[in-house]
Amino acid sequence: MSYVNTFIIADTEMSIKELASGASNLSTQFSIIIFDEELKDLAASYGAKNVYVYRCDASTMIEDSAKMISEKLQSNNADLVLVNNSVRGKLLAGKLAVYLDTCVVSGISSLEDKTTQRMVYGGAAFRSEKLTSNTAVITSGAGVFEITDPAVSSVSDTHFVDVVPSNKIKKIETQAKQEIVSNLAIAKKVVDMGRGFKEEADVEMCRELATLLGADLGCSRPVAENNGWLPKAVYIGITGMMLKPELVISLATSGQVQHMVGINQAKTIVAINKDENSPIFKSCDLGLVGDVYEILPKLIAKLR
Amino acid sequence: MNIIACIKVVPEEQDIAVLPNQELSFDKAQWKIGQYDLSALEAGKQLAKETGGSMKVLTIGGDALSKTKIRKDILSRGADELNVVITDQQFNDSLVTAKAIVKAVKTMNEFDLLIFGTGSSDLYSQQVGNQVGAIMDLPVVNEINDINLQEGIIRVERVLEGEVEVLEIPLPAVISVTSEINVPTIPGMRDIMSAGKKKVNELSVDLSGIAGSTEVLNDLAPEQKDRKLQIVKGDTDEMVDALIQFLNK
Ligand SMILES: Cc1cc2nc3c(=O)[nH]c(=O)nc-3n(C[C@H](O)[C@H](O)[C@H](O)COP(=O)(O)OP(=O)(O)OC[C@H]3O[C@@H](n4cnc5c(N)ncnc54)[C@H](O)[C@@H]3O)c2cc1C
Ligand SMILES: Nc1ncnc2c1ncn2[C@@H]1O[C@H](COP(=O)(O)O)[C@@H](O)[C@H]1O
Numbered sequence: 001m002s003y004v005n006t007f008i009i010a011d012t013e014m015s016i017k018e019l020a021s022g023a024s025n026l027s028t029q030f031s032i033i034i035f036d037e038e039l040k041d042l043a044a045s046y047g048a049k050n051v052y053v054y055r056c057d058a059s060t061m062i063e064d065s066a067k068m069i070s071e072k073l074q075s076n077n078a079d080l081v082l083v084n085n086s087v088r089g090k091l092l093a094g095k096l097a098v099y100l101d102t103c104v105v106s107g108i109s110s111l112e113d114k115t116t117q118r119m120v121y122g123g124a125a126f127r128s129e130k131l132t133s134n135t136a137v138i139t140s141g142a143g144v145f146e147i148t149d150p151a152v153s154s155v156s157d158t159h160f161v162d163v164v165p166s167n168k169i170k171k172i173e174t175q176a177k178q179e180i181v182s183n184l185a186i187a188k189k190v191v192d193m194g195r196g197f198k199e200e201a202d203v204e205m206c207r208e209l210a211t212l213l214g215a216d217l218g219c220s221r222p223v224a225e226n227n228g229w230l231p232k233a234v235y236i237g238i239t240g241m242m243l244k245p246e247l248v249i250s251l252a253t254s255g256q257v258q259h260m261v262g263i264n265q266a267k268t269i270v271a272i273n274k275d276e277n278s279p280i281f282k283s284c285d286l287g288l289v290g291d292v293y294e295i296l297p298k299l300i301a302k303l304r
Numbered sequence: 305m306n307i308i309a310c311i312k313v314v315p316e317e318q319d320i321a322v323l324p325n326q327e328l329s330f331d332k333a334q335w336k337i338g339q340y341d342l343s344a345l346e347a348g349k350q351l352a353k354e355t356g357g358s359m360k361v362l363t364i365g366g367d368a369l370s371k372t373k374i375r376k377d378i379l380s381r382g383a384d385e386l387n388v389v390i391t392d393q394q395f396n397d398s399l400v401t402a403k404a405i406v407k408a409v410k411t412m413n414e415f416d417l418l419i420f421g422t423g424s425s426d427l428y429s430q431q432v433g434n435q436v437g438a439i440m441d442l443p444v445v446n447e448i449n450d451i452n453l454q455e456g457i458i459r460v461e462r463v464l465e466g467e468v469e470v471l472e473i474p475l476p477a478v479i480s481v482t483s484e485i486n487v488p489t490i491p492g493m494r495d496i497m498s499a500g501k502k503k504v505n506e507l508s509v510d511l512s513g514i515a516g517s518t519e520v521l522n523d524l525a526p527e528q529k530d531r532k533l534q535i536v537k538g539d540t541d542e543m544v545d546a547l548i549q550f551l552n553k
Binding site for chain 1: 315317320322328396397398399400402422425426427428429430431433434435437438439443444445446447459462463464465466467468469470471472473474483484516517518519520521522523524525526529531532533534535536537540541543544546547548550551
């Protein structure tokens, strides 16, 4: 065990599972801080010593709890703070680290023996570093720690804390985006849809291929960002998801570096592109030079 | 509105060489504005224009910042004035960078808004803006995708994983913007010409007292996966068969 007293800060169900699974291997004991009361039993089931629910009223950002959380961390001598690498998690981590006078190591790809690894220089390298402060503040996203089953029996103390807003930012409203159920981050197989497709209806073709292969569907940024055909949560690449699956089938993507760093760690890459000179053919295991509109219908028919 | 945009000048990724021992060499690297920070510059430029205000740019880094070319590039993107801190201090630690920026900002005039990019394109911690806001005890928000100016506040949209948040932020404030908030304009001839006439301040800021809390062990290029590079072209049926065979292996 590298750490003695870890605090997890988790804003989603998935991150509770991942970070708690990670912490149970890394730390003698751990506690979980959550913001959604409904997740308290899940948090407790992973064997957390304490579960803290920080509650905010509707017009307060949960990141406003950072000051209060930092006091909790200090009074408990936390030596590791593992935060979900979400937008909220990142802001929380940044503020907490200031109050604890340390840096944030964000978006790690691994944590072993107190050494973190993360990608730098747009994918050109992985940086290994060791934190020298009393408390390490680290953000970690999906796919870093393998999810294990909850502890068989465990007794957690649950505490409720009401957040007193510390600054004057007012939350006016939240607009729910389309519910996204995607296991892309931990999928073994991924179908990757690129901008070469002509219309939104083609998503169905890609989805069907994914279903037939037992794969999850992701895409390049323009498919989500410019075309809006798939949710932004499933685009792959440096500003999106970073994947490590067994297989990626990349369809009508050109192989730009910002996209490739998201799939480069895949064991096998298959690419279909009609342009023989497309850079994707320089980093695939199998490349088919052809039109997705000719290849996919036949492929799907054969797989059915 | 008085805006300060903080940007980082970074090595061009394409010029980074991988040495036989997997370490990186920056010997041949040109320096450029971090690609995400182009969006911060554009957002600042648009706001300054809308409000009849001004945008100053602050950047901290090494010798690369002495070059006229990079200075002009920054100034051609809507900055009214460039402030540079040149130092040989290493910035591996988000808090060290944040503290240095706070020190530098304090030597500049008052501001209403500090704008950051979503992340530096070399380290991409996505933290320096958050930490600057926390140090200065100002309202701070990350991942802002839309900004509307109102009396004494900005009303912003913030994109989270599963929702969009609409927030009212009192000024002065510290924000980071997404790389999708705008499409950065490519400077025109006139922008480039006028860039040469704009003011550059070399700030002298004492950074010696700032200690870091991380020790970098190494930066190593990832093991290149040996790809099989098997390319098939020609008949569609043959390609489909080749693919199915490949998948069944
Ligand atoms: C700051 C920044 C961050 C970015 N981050 C990301 C990121 O995280 N993820 C990401 O994906 N992108 C990112 N990008 C965008 C990236 O640079 C590329 O623009 C993008 O990845 C291209 O997507 P694509 O390959 O799907 O489309 P394109 O580059 O347009 O390629 C489409 C390909 O489809 C092929 N094609 C067309 N029709 C057919 C057909 N009928 N059959 C077969 N092939 C066909 C074409 O030959 C072409 O190669 C970022 C860009 C910037 C500036
Ligand atoms: N050395 C620097 N000088 C000025 N601004 C910086 C510097 N480093 C980072 N920034 C700003 O902080 C943002 C976040 O950086 P980072 O936390 O390193 O990803 C960048 O997008 C820049 O806007």
